Amino acid sequence: MDNDIKINIKDLNLFIGNKHILKNINISIPNKKLTVILGPSGCGKTTLLKTLNRLTDLYPEVKVKGNIFIDNEDILHTNKNITEIRKNMGLLSQQPYPLPMNIFRNVTYGLRISGRRNRKILKNRVEHYLKQVNLWDEVKDRLKDSASQLSIGQQQRLCLARGLAVDPEIILADEPTSALDPISSQTIENEFLTFNGNYTIIVVTHSLRQAKRIADYVIFMYLGEVIEQNSADEFFNNPKEEKTKEYLKGIFN
Amino acid sequence: MRHLKIKQFEESFFRVIMFLSTLLIVLTLFLIIFTILYKGLPSLSWEMISQVPKGGFYFGKEGGILNAIIGSLYLSFGATIIAMIISLPVALFINIHLVKRKKLVNAIRFILDLLWGVPSIVYGAFGFAVMIYFGLRTSLLAGMITLTFLIIPIMIRSMDEVLKTIPIGLMEASLSLGSTRSETAYKIFFKQSLPGIITAILLSFGRAIGDAASVLFTTGYTDNIPTSISQPAATLPLSIFFQLTSPIPEVQNRAYASAIVLTFIILLISISSRFLFNKFNKHNIKS
Ligand SMILES: Nc1ncnc2c1ncn2[C@@H]1O[C@H](COP(=O)(O)OP(=O)(O)OP(=O)(O)O)[C@@H](O)[C@H]1O
Ligand SMILES: [Mg+2]
Numbered sequence: 001m002d003n004d005i006k007i008n009i010k011d012l013n014l015f016i017g018n019k020h021i022l023k024n025i026n027i028s029i030p031n032k033k034l035t036v037i038l039g040p041s042g043c044g045k046t047t048l049l050k051t052l053n054r055l056t057d058l059y060p061e062v063k064v065k066g067n068i069f070i071d072n073e074d075i076l077h078t079n080k081n082i083t084e085i086r087k088n089m090g091l092l093s094q095q096p097y098p099l100p101m102n103i104f105r106n107v108t109y110g111l112r113i114s115g116r117r118n119r120k121i122l123k124n125r126v127e128h129y130l131k132q133v134n135l136w137d138e139v140k141d142r143l144k145d146s147a148s149q150l151s152i153g154q155q156q157r158l159c160l161a162r163g164l165a166v167d168p169e170i171i172l173a174d175e176p177t178s179a180l181d182p183i184s185s186q187t188i189e190n191e192f193l194t195f196n197g198n199y200t201i202i203v204v205t206h207s208l209r210q211a212k213r214i215a216d217y218v219i220f221m222y223l224g225e226v227i228e229q230n231s232a233d234e235f236f237n238n239p240k241e242e243k244t245k246e247y248l249k250g251i252f253n
Numbered sequence: 254m255r256h257l258k259i260k261q262f263e264e265s266f267f268r269v270i271m272f273l274s275t276l277l278i279v280l281t282l283f284l285i286i287f288t289i290l291y292k293g294l295p296s297l298s299w300e301m302i303s304q305v306p307k308g309g310f311y312f313g314k315e316g317g318i319l320n321a322i323i324g325s326l327y328l329s330f331g332a333t334i335i336a337m338i339i340s341l342p343v344a345l346f347i348n349i350h351l352v353k354r355k356k357l358v359n360a361i362r363f364i365l366d367l368l369w370g371v372p373s374i375v376y377g378a379f380g381f382a383v384m385i386y387f388g389l390r391t392s393l394l395a396g397m398i399t400l401t402f403l404i405i406p407i408m409i410r411s412m413d414e415v416l417k418t419i420p421i422g423l424m425e426a427s428l429s430l431g432s433t434r435s436e437t438a439y440k441i442f443f444k445q446s447l448p449g450i451i452t453a454i455l456l457s458f459g460r461a462i463g464d465a466a467s468v469l470f471t472t473g474y475t476d477n478i479p480t481s482i483s484q485p486a487a488t489l490p491l492s493i494f495f496q497l498t499s500p501i502p503e504v505q506n507r508a509y510a511s512a513i514v515l516t517f518i519i520l521l522i523s524i525s526s527r528f529l530f531n532k533f534n535k536h537n538i539k540s
Contacts, residue, residue, distance in 0.1 A: 055425045060355040087431030097426040100445040110430040113440070146535050159426070166431055 006031040006170065006200040007052070012066035014047060014056070021047055023224045025066070029217070034192060034201040036211045036232075038247070039221035045204040046094070048221070049172050052202075053089045054082055070170075087114075090163025092173040096155035098147035099162075103139050106147045106158055110166030129161040134187050153184030160191065171195070173203045177210065189214060208248065212236060220244050289516065293509030301510055306476045311495060313503040316476075318511050323478050324486035325515075327393055329462040331482075332400035336408050337454055339401075344412035345438040349424065362413065368406035374466035376403045381470040394482040396472030403467050404457040411456055415449030416442055448530040455526040459519050465490030489515045 007029040014022035022044050029035050037045050047056070054075065056062045067074045075085050087110070099106050107126045116122070126143065130136040135157045139150070147158055156176060163171065173192070177185035192201055192214055205211055211218060211232075218235040220228045220243075228235065228244045239245050300317050307316035351358050380399025389395050419442055427437040443450070465488070473485030474495070489511060496508035 050425075053429055055428065058352050058421060058424065058428075060353050083428075083431055083433055086429050089429065091425065091429035093422055093425065095422060097420065097422045099423075099427065099441055109432075109440075113430070113432055113436055162430065 004031050005029065006070065007202075008067075008069040010067040010069070012048075012051065012064070012068065014044075014051060014065075015063045016047075016059070017061045021224055022051070025226055027219055027226060027229060029200065029202060032197055032200055033216040034196045034203065034214055035217040035219060036215035037202065037204045037219045037221060038206075038208070038211055040247075041206070043221045044224045045221060046174050049091075049174050049202065049204060052170075052172060053086045053091060055086075055091075057082070087166055088168050089170040089172055090160075090166065090168040092156070092160055092163060092171065092176045094174045094176070094178060096152060096159045098150070098155050098158060101147065102144050103147050103150070103158065104143040106162050107165050109162060114166075125165060129165045130158075132164060133157040133161040133191055135161060153180045153187075156180060156184070156188065157191075160188070169200060171199050171201045173201070175204050175206065178206065185210075208250075220247065222247075286516070289509045289512045292506055293511070293513045296503070296506040297510040297513055301507065302514060305478060310476070311499060311504060313501045318487075318489070318492050318507075318514065320476055320478050321487040321489045321492035321511065322514060322518075324393070324472070324475075325462050325489040325518075327479065327486060328396050328400060328468065328472060328488060329458050331393070331397040332404060332461050333454060333458045335397065335401045336404045336457060340405055340408040340412060340453075341443075341450065344409050344416055345442060347413065348416040348419075349438045349442060350434050352421070352424070362410070365406045365410050365413075369410060372466070373403055373464050374469075377467040377469050377471060380467060384471055390483075391471060391473030391485045392483045393472065393479050393486045396468045396486065396488075397482070399467050399471045400461045400464065403464060404461050407460055408453055408457040411453035412446070412450050415446045415453065419445055448534045451529045451533065452526050455522050455529075459522050462518060462522075463490060463515065465494060489518075 005028045007027070009025050009027040009029075012022055012025040013020070025048065037048065039045055050056050051064060052068065052070075052075075056064055064076060066076065068076050070085070070088075073080065078085070099109055101109070104122075104126055105112075107129055108122045111122060111125060127136060127140075130139065135154060138154060139145075139158075147155065150158060156179070160176075171192075177188050180188065189210065192203065195201060196214075196216070203214065215232040215235075218228075218230060218232050219226060220235070220241075222243055228239065228241045230240075235244070236248065239248060298317075300315070302317055302322060303319060304315075304317035305320040306318070307314060310316035347358050347361055376399055380395060380402065383389075383398070384391070384395045423441060423445065424437055427441045428434075432440065468488050469491065472488060472491075474487050474491055475485045476487070477484075479486040493508045493511045493515070496504050496511060499505060499508075
């Protein structure tokens, strides 16, 4: 398989009850690049993201068929520990869900459950990751405060830091800026741009403008199908499919 | 126009209904408290709560109900602790490990609700049968086991109701950080719902200490304070019952005084439940 492909999705179909939600998805996601998933509301972007780290296992009526290869390992049919697979992917959900503990503990949670308890190292890591997401200056004096007291934008950045702290290779972000004001959105966006090259990042977004600003690679979905996927340049300047052209013109959104 | 009038009428009609129902409940509560205070307060004394019954106590002679106070506390603490050890893992398990087994979980909930609705005298009879089967005698232990059965459905379902409200996004967040389901249960869900769990435990304790029927055949009754769990014990509800059925007015009044003691203990539980709820609720101010 191509060395520059991190995730390879083959003939993925997903059903919820008898609704066909994801239809014959075939995608190759480039390694250490930023891939944007675009598409109108309800087309299955969140579902696709959750399938990637098998959070779909939590939902009663979901059935998944097909293959998802991550580093040549089919994570849908593997004997490997799902926990290990998930640990390799940081998830930033649409709404932030801070853990019910203080800010410090939120960042170190992943490290602590994998057995790293050295106080000095933990402190060091907290500072490192909070700086990385641009939150350190705002919270350095209140690390012992409950994370739920932070503003939504701060919580979103905290969740990002928490995800980075487990040292994943892949970052999944589901409309990470949709609930945020322009400035916080900007902060998060810039962070993705800084990370780019070190992580394989997949960002779901509604916003064409945001996609244009950050994407290396674009996947366009419509009603559960992948309509087009291409490098950002090609996708925006030279779209192949009729649907893509309409979408780019803003005919539907 | 007419439509609007009907709407306004509806609005004020339901307002009145709600107001009257609220009034009725508050009045009933006050009436109950007033009655036990009015009848019981004159008989309430330090002697009453610091001594066990002396000979002839039930005929109006000296002594108190310390045996019943201690017996009830022993029983309820014991049962609550055993029930907690069983209920917490079950409640967490059905909300986290069984998220995908919706039908199974609904069946479990349904059964627990049925058990919650079973009258406590039935638990008493069941406990009695179990006791006989194992050759136990009426004792603290037998009472504790019976009460445990009685409050387990209450405790599991109350914890379950709290755990159910935790958004699945929190579980997803925890799992994507590499926690196992059990870590998610004990490190995240338990913490998130701690205030509600404490409330559930205290609610069950309140139910346990106030129940008479389930301990009627299993705990027995004695004027002494038990020194081991294989001895019988007195309980406040039964003590109230025995005193109230006496023909002697003085003894009847003491029954109301005992009711004050029981009510006070339950009130204390409710207040501490509130207090603890607020104390442990610091992580859930926003969300
Ligand atoms: N748990 C569920 N049960 C039933 N249907 C679901 C469930 N989750 C998602 N769906 C359906 O699957 C489809 C895709 O949903 P999904 O959340 O993936 O869309 P989306 O592209 O992320 O939309 P948005 O941009 O609005 O977030 C929708 O039609 C939705 O109704
Ligand atoms: Mg979505």
